[in-house]
Amino acid sequence: MAIYKPFMHILAIETSADDTATAVVTLAPDGRGTIAGQARYTQAAEHAKYGGIVPELASRAHQVHLKALAESTMAAAGLSFQHIHAIATTTGPGLTTALAMGASFGKTLALALDKPFLATNHMEGHALSPLLAPDGLLATAFLTQHQPYLLLLVTGGHTQLLQVNAVGSYRLLGTTHDDAAGECFDKVGALLNLSHPAGPNLATLATTGNPQAVPLPLPKTANDLDFSFSGLKTAARQAVGSGHYTAADVAASLEATIATVLANKLALALHHTGLKQAVVAGGVAANNTIRAALAKVCQQQGVTFTATPLELCTDNAAMIAYAAGLRLQHGLPDGGGLSAPLHPRWPLEGA
Ligand code: KG4
Numbered sequence: 001m002a003i004y005k006p007f008m009h010i011l012a013i014e015t016s017a018d019d020t021a022t023a024v025v026t027l028a029p030d031g032r033g034t035i036a037g038q039a040r041y042t043q044a045a046e047h048a049k050y051g052g053i054v055p056e057l058a059s060r061a062h063q064v065h066l067k068a069l070a071e072s073t074m075a076a077a078g079l080s081f082q083h084i085h086a087i088a089t090t091t092g093p094g095l096t097t098a099l100a101m102g103a104s105f106g107k108t109l110a111l112a113l114d115k116p117f118l119a120t121n122h123m124e125g126h127a128l129s130p131l132l133a134p135d136g137l138l139a140t141a142f143l144t145q146h147q148p149y150l151l152l153l154v155t156g157g158h159t160q161l162l163q164v165n166a167v168g169s170y171r172l173l174g175t176t177h178d179d180a181a182g183e184c185f186d187k188v189g190a191l192l193n194l195s196h197p198a199g200p201n202l203a204t205l206a207t208t209g210n211p212q213a214v215p216l217p218l219p220k221t222a223n224d225l226d227f228s229f230s231g232l233k234t235a236a237r238q239a240v241g242s243g244h245y246t247a248a249d250v251a252a253s254l255e256a257t258i259a260t261v262l263a264n265k266l267a268l269a270l271h272h273t274g275l276k277q278a279v280v281a282g283g284v285a286a287n288n289t290i291r292a293a294l295a296k297v298c299q300q301q302g303v304t305f306t307a308t309p310l311e312l313c314t315d316n317a318a319m320i321a322y323a324a325g326l327r328l329q330h331g332l333p334d335g336g337g338l339s340a341p342l343h344p345r346w347p348l349e350g351a
Pocket residue numbers: 017154155156157158181182183185186197198199200203282283284285286287288313314315
């Protein structure tokens with residue numbers, strides 16, 4: 001039996017990596033979510049000079065900024081803390097010291113306000129984030145008509161194909177054997193001297209390059225729905241080292257190859273599962289070349305395609321509030337409440 005609540009306001013805290021984010025999402029009885037307010041502090045500039053995320057720096061910045069972000073989120077939502085039904089916080093996967101800051105803040109708030117604490121899986125947040133798309137098409141199909149969707153989840157640490165059957169029910173169809181697509185963007189971007197986060201910077205550089213200039217291999221995997229990006233990274237490194245190509249041409253060729261790999265795998269997974277709707281989510285889903293390649297294969301197969309709204313692709317707290325709210329509506333476990341442990345690694349199928 002679903003736990004029925006008329007309207008719920010969920011406040012969420014997200015500190016799994018280098019973005020400090022808070023949001024309030026309001027859930028309607030039918031499960032539709034709207035973002036009532038949100039705030040984010042991007043630490044990218046503080047980490048850029050080190051070439052990547054420094055966990056200690058990240059956790060210190062989370063500690064400094066959380067209170068003001070939460071207050072401005074509440075002000076934007078026009079709500080007081082007493083209006084909040086539950087406090088959701090990302091408790092994994094992510095950097096332990098960074099997660100710990102959000103978890104202590106969220107638990108303290110929940111204790112002080114006497115509200116439930118919902119320990120939330122960051123990947124579940126990404127997985128359900130496309131349901132917040134303003135057109136509401138996926139939300140209607142999934143929440144009202146109970147149609148499952150094929151999810152391509154592409155972040156800095158994950159590249160996975162999942163069948164999303166219902167809230168809390170995820171079947172892994174394929175995953176990466178080595179690097180994630182985001183890691184491949186970031187590592188090759190670093191070789192091209194692009195500053196952290198290199199993925200979006202590489203995408204910008206790619207707009208001025210020739211995607212056919214550098215011959216790059218399409219990776220092979222034993223299970224045809226799995227991924228491998230380390231060979232592609234090595235080939236790109238060799239292309240950079242050869243001195244025969246411009247940085248823009250390497251960037252454009254790498255981006256085009258990753259887009260082709262992802263589109264081919266999505267097409268195969270649609271073929272294997274017979275699913276009629278496909279979705280891309282996660283930080284790498286912000287990439288326009290990838291969005292276009294996925295949209296094209298879905299159109300060819302007569303499948304509805306939803307690209308997660310750009311502002312919800314990269315890390316944010318709205319997706320955490322929403323996933324936690326949907327789990328609450330469906331009567332799913334709270335991840336341990338105030339005693340919830342941190343999960344630096346936390347597979348979505350176990351969430
Ligand atoms: O989901 P996300 O914000 O954080 C994780 O949960 O990992 O994903 C971050 C990843 C990074 O690897 C970043 O370089 C990549 O997403 N990314 C992009 C773009 N925007 C973010 N990669 C390619 N093109 C983009 N436009």
